[in-house]
Amino acid sequence: MWVEVALGTALAILLYLSFQKPRGLPPGRLGLPLIGYLPLNGKSIEEQVKVLHQQYGDICLWRMGTQVVVFINNYQLTKEVFSSKSFTNRPNWDMLTLEEKVPLGVFASNGHVWHTNRRFTLRQLRDQGMGKSRLVAGIHVQARKLVQALKEQANQSAPLPQALRVGITNVIWHMIAGKTFEIGDEKLKEFEHTINQLNEATFWLGIPDFFPWLKYLPKFLQNKLFLLDRNDLLKEKLFVFFEETIQEHKASLDPNNPRDLMDAYLLDIEQTRDDPDSIRTKKDLVFLLLDLFFAGSETTTNTLMHLFYYLAMHPNIQKKLQAEIDEMLPKGTLPTLDDRPSMPYMDAVIHEILRITSLVPLGVMHCANEDTQLSGYTIPKGTIITSAFSHIHFDARHWEQAEKFMPERWLDEDGKFNGKRDGFVPFGIGRRSCVGETLARMELFIFSTAVFQSFTVAPPPGTAIDLAHDPTTPFFHNAKHQNVYVTVR
Numbered sequence: 001m002w003v004e005v006a007l008g009t010a011l012a013i014l015l016y017l018s019f020q021k022p023r024g025l026p027p028g029r030l031g032l033p034l035i036g037y038l039p040l041n042g043k044s045i046e047e048q049v050k051v052l053h054q055q056y057g058d059i060c061l062w063r064m065g066t067q068v069v070v071f072i073n074n075y076q077l078t079k080e081v082f083s084s085k086s087f088t089n090r091p092n093w094d095m096l097t098l099e100e101k102v103p104l105g106v107f108a109s110n111g112h113v114w115h116t117n118r119r120f121t122l123r124q125l126r127d128q129g130m131g132k133s134r135l136v137a138g139i140h141v142q143a144r145k146l147v148q149a150l151k152e153q154a155n156q157s158a159p160l161p162q163a164l165r166v167g168i169t170n171v172i173w174h175m176i177a178g179k180t181f182e183i184g185d186e187k188l189k190e191f192e193h194t195i196n197q198l199n200e201a202t203f204w205l206g207i208p209d210f211f212p213w214l215k216y217l218p219k220f221l222q223n224k225l226f227l228l229d230r231n232d233l234l235k236e237k238l239f240v241f242f243e244e245t246i247q248e249h250k251a252s253l254d255p256n257n258p259r260d261l262m263d264a265y266l267l268d269i270e271q272t273r274d275d276p277d278s279i280r281t282k283k284d285l286v287f288l289l290l291d292l293f294f295a296g297s298e299t300t301t302n303t304l305m306h307l308f309y310y311l312a313m314h315p316n317i318q319k320k321l322q323a324e325i326d327e328m329l330p331k332g333t334l335p336t337l338d339d340r341p342s343m344p345y346m347d348a349v350i351h352e353i354l355r356i357t358s359l360v361p362l363g364v365m366h367c368a369n370e371d372t373q374l375s376g377y378t379i380p381k382g383t384i385i386t387s388a389f390s391h392i393h394f395d396a397r398h399w400e401q402a403e404k405f406m407p408e409r410w411l412d413e414d415g416k417f418n419g420k421r422d423g424f425v426p427f428g429i430g431r432r433s434c435v436g437e438t439l440a441r442m443e444l445f446i447f448s449t450a451v452f453q454s455f456t457v458a459p460p461p462g463t464a465i466d467l468a469h470d471p472t473t474p475f476f477h478n479a480k481h482q483n484v485y486v487t488v489r
């Protein structure tokens, strides 16, 4: 009898405690123990977060499954969080690490692996020309191919050509591996297909990240439900894709003349062979390649697609941009980095696109490395934390008529470009901000100038272009694939 009473009391206390909000946490929705807050109203995650902020303020939480996620909706606080060492880590989620016990590469890794790879990547990208004039010629080659492909589809309704995606991919792949792909390359197509499949598979892989108790299910059932085998298979396919190029590089490696990022990494492997602290392995190299390949192509391609669509739907802005290009550059001459200061309207258009489309609307999740005080709250170690970038980009504290596409907001009274604005975080901010920002900016500038110098982009006659983002990718505001109508100028 007493045993039953004791057990019943313990259960009641446990239940009571699991419904309580741990002391010191920001306000928000905890929902039910083990399940968290599951809003079943059909709204997107981004819309749900907006509602939470309206209800609870700039810092609030949402327990998703067992994971407490803190969402920030304030520029200054975002700066504080992402500049702090305490919030540098990524969550140890299978959907990010692809089930590696020690996450590799740069995007999902932490600690020594992350630090070493981030420093290495930044140095290598700069050595390969990021932010420097010598990369410009290579970007010109790809931009010219896009111009050629657009010429071939002039006066027809057609989707933006493959030359856009392949061109952007080629810029980063050349920096990594000294190679480029031809448009229509079968291997690249298969690789992109595998990446897309892996993206879909990581959605299922991510379910136990939020409901870790599902990991107690029998392995065969987990396999079926969360596509574990499929994930392994796709990972293997990606490894095979990189393996051939790694072997080619190994065979022709000259220690005195590293040609690209891959050579530099292989040399590092050689040089640190006897160092017990070295993180250099072929597997880590493959993860790094995957990170750069994916982050370096999808993001910039989608931003350019948005830019072309927005200008197609805003012909007056397009005309103004074309007038600036015509004034600054002789027809057929592509811009160099030196032309940028004299093309303020182009800079303004690019910044306004980055703001209004907010490619990564809810940032990329970080995680508290230790118990940390933030804005009067206690954020316990292991809490997930991120910032609603897309809300900050529409925050009335920073932006007037935020819903309006208005490049002029980036210009001062003298028409000079002013990019130093609070409330603008398309590339993140702080210790983990985008390593490819400078490269992306170079590509956006050169590709956009090349296109509007030679063409007018419009919606197909009698139709409109849908500027809304693709709802099937909730963590990325990808552009929808649709037709445009270009005419040669």
Ligand code: HEM
Residues within 6 Å of the ligand: 082, 106, 107, 108, 118, 125, 172, 291, 292, 295, 296, 297, 299, 300, 303, 359, 360, 363, 364, 365, 426, 427, 428, 429, 431, 432, 433, 434, 435, 436, 437, 439, 440
């Ligand atoms: C318009 C284009 C791009 C946008 C909007 C963008 C945006 C972002 C954002 C929001 C993050 C997350 C920051 C954080 O975790 O707080 C990020 C990280 C990252 N980006 Fe980009 N990115 C772009 C282009 C590129 C390019 C061209 C590269 C490749 C060279 C690249 C490589 C990376 C990598 C490796 C990280 C992870 C950094 C880390 O975890 O330390 N990105 N990017």
